[in-house]
Amino acid sequence: MLHDTADFTLDTDAAEADVTVTVAGEIDLDTAGRFRDAALSALTAAPKTLRLDLAGVSFMDSTGLHALMATKRRADLAGVQLVLTRPSPTVARLLDLSGLDRVFERDG
Numbered sequence: 001m002l003h004d005t006a007d008f009t010l011d012t013d014a015a016e017a018d019v020t021v022t023v024a025g026e027i028d029l030d031t032a033g034r035f036r037d038a039a040l041s042a043l044t045a046a047p048k049t050l051r052l053d054l055a056g057v058s059f060m061d062s063t064g065l066h067a068l069m070a071t072k073r074r075a076d077l078a079g080v081q082l083v084l085t086r087p088s089p090t091v092a093r094l095l096d097l098s099g100l101d102r103v104f105e106r107d108g
Helices: 032-043 062-078 089-098
Strands: 002-005 008-015 018-027 049-060 081-085 105-107
Touching (some): 008 032, 018 032, 018 062, 032 062, 049 089, 062 081, 062 089
Parallel strands (some): 018 049, 081 105
Antiparallel strands (some): 002 008, 008 018
């Protein structure tokens, strides 16, 4: 499923026991809700692993971090492994600065 606007794209892909939500663009006050909703919706498929591919994220603010934390809490409650796949340098730096690099599992 693909959702996009001029500066923001979401794509969800389910394959066997994994679901991947690929995000590109800016995750900010205008888009964080759609990002959170897509990630939480992906959990309804009861995957073994939910992967958030953040390689294309060019900007993320505190609302994006809040959406990540909400998804992490819900995944933990559902017994789903949450993995941040290929976080962009922008996202990786924000996770490091906020101390959340110790909270999220990263792949790539």
